[in-house]
Amino acid sequence: xxxxxxxxxxxxxxxxxxxxxxxxxxxxxxxxxxxxxxxxxxxxxxxxxxxxxxxxxxxxxxxxxxxxxxxxxxxxxxxxxxxxxxxxxxxxxxxxxxxxxxxxxxxxxxxxxxxxxxxxxxxxxxxxxxxxxxxxxxxxxxxxxxxxxxxxxxxxxxxxxxxxx
Amino acid sequence: xxxxxxxxxxxxxxxxxxxxxxxxxxxxxxxxxxxxxxxxxxxxxxxxxxxxxxxxxxxxxxxxxxxxxxxxxxxxxxxxxxxxxxxxxxxxxxxxxxxxxxxxxxxxxxxxxxxxxxxxxxxxxxxxxxxxxxxxxxxxxxxxxxxxxxxxxxxxxxxxxxxxxxxxxxxxxxxxxxxxxxxxxxxxxxxxxxxxxxxxxxxxxxxx
Numbered sequence: 001x002x003x004x005x006x007x008x009x010x011x012x013x014x015x016x017x018x019x020x021x022x023x024x025x026x027x028x029x030x031x032x033x034x035x036x037x038x039x040x041x042x043x044x045x046x047x048x049x050x051x052x053x054x055x056x057x058x059x060x061x062x063x064x065x066x067x068x069x070x071x072x073x074x075x076x077x078x079x080x081x082x083x084x085x086x087x088x089x090x091x092x093x094x095x096x097x098x099x100x101x102x103x104x105x106x107x108x109x110x111x112x113x114x115x116x117x118x119x120x121x122x123x124x125x126x127x128x129x130x131x132x133x134x135x136x137x138x139x140x141x142x143x144x145x146x147x148x149x150x151x152x153x154x155x156x157x158x159x160x161x162x163x164x165x
Numbered sequence: 166x167x168x169x170x171x172x173x174x175x176x177x178x179x180x181x182x183x184x185x186x187x188x189x190x191x192x193x194x195x196x197x198x199x200x201x202x203x204x205x206x207x208x209x210x211x212x213x214x215x216x217x218x219x220x221x222x223x224x225x226x227x228x229x230x231x232x233x234x235x236x237x238x239x240x241x242x243x244x245x246x247x248x249x250x251x252x253x254x255x256x257x258x259x260x261x262x263x264x265x266x267x268x269x270x271x272x273x274x275x276x277x278x279x280x281x282x283x284x285x286x287x288x289x290x291x292x293x294x295x296x297x298x299x300x301x302x303x304x305x306x307x308x309x310x311x312x313x314x315x316x317x318x319x320x321x322x323x324x325x326x327x328x329x330x331x332x333x334x335x336x337x338x339x340x341x342x343x344x345x346x347x348x349x350x351x352x353x354x355x356x357x358x359x360x361x362x363x364x365x366x367x368x369x370x371x372x373x
Contacts, residue, residue, distance in 0.1 A: 010213075010214040010217070011213040011214055011217065011319075012213065012330070013214070026222070026223045026224040026313070026315065027217065027222075027223025027224050027313040027314065027315025027316045027319070028315075028316060029312075029313070029315070029316030029317065029319045029320060030316075030319060030320065030323065031319060050213075050319075050323075050326050051323075051326060051327065056327050057327075063330065066326070066330070097316070099310065099312065099316055099317055099319075099320050100231055100308045100310065100320055101308075112323055139310075140312055140316075141312045141313035141315065141316025141317070142313075142316070143224050143313065156224075158226045158270070158311060158312050158313055159270045159311065159312070
């Protein structure tokens with residue numbers, strides 16, 4: 001029997017697991033953690049995106065997983081390569097908070113959390129992957145952990161405890 | 166951003182950390198009427214995940230005062246304390262028997278005391294830095310929060326992340342030097358200059 005392990009996903013990274021493995025990313029602030037999973041094969045992928053739009057990239061070669069649009073797109077491709085059918089894919093998302101609110105000047109960059117969430121939602125809609133549940137926004141950090149066996153996403157916060165979606 | 170900075174350039178940044186935090190340590194010492202020391206600063210070019218390791222894992226709960234540097238030099242400055250140390254420092258400033266680590270996040274007066282403390286020490290840090298490089302650096306209104314350190318520090322990386330996968334990270338630790346106490350409070354300054362500011366700093370100091 002395989003041993004339960006937790007696979008960690010870093011910032012601007014993407015990993016894929018199969019039950020009995022869990023997949024986790026920690027300290028999401030304005031970043032968004034996107035889980036795309038398939039309950040029939042019990043395979044799940046998670047990407048930790050930082051910025052909304054890959055057109056913000058100022059170099060021609062860039063890390064796809066850093067941006068919401070290309071990150072979600074690439075995760076779906078990665079899953080397809082493993083035989084997961086797009087029709088079976090479901091998504092759960094968390095993060096995208098605004099840790100601080102500054103009134104002057106660079107408010108655009110401070111709003112990056114909500115913009116990340118919007119970009120993730122738009123890309124998922126384009127790919128026709130339904131979002132089953134989500135926990136985003138607010139002004140707090142989140143650590144998330146997904147169990148591909150039952151499709152439950154655990155969300156841990158410092159001030160509001162643990163919840164499951 | 167070129168991230169093959171020479172040792173000499175990183176040494177210059179270490180020295181900036183030294184000067185800034187030294188001045189802040191003096192201010193903190195006067196404010197708390199305690200002796201405060203500092204460790205040799207660390208200056209590194211790191212990718213975002215390496216930075217999370219350096220700050221103790223992105224999930225670690227901390228109390229942080231964050232301010233943006235504005236003016237000729239831009240970037241972010243964080244004053245970061247463990248929840249235990251934050252509680253102890255606040256209790257030293259405004260003694261309150263009801264304040265403990267558990268209710269710190271909802272203790273408004275305590276948080277506002279911490280914000281003010283962070284404001285004062287950070288302002289001293291930036292004044293020293295500004296004088297050293299001969300450029301105007303003004304602090305934004307400071308913000309205080311209790312949350313995961315990774316989620317907090319990422320706010321200071323957003324601007325950099327649009328141009329690079331690496332950031333320059335200057336970490337200086339302040340330590341309370343109470344001889345009789347077993348528990349010594351520690352605080353960290355994390356300075357993250359924006360990429361173009363880094364070049365300006367080096368130019369100003371004659372390293373470019």
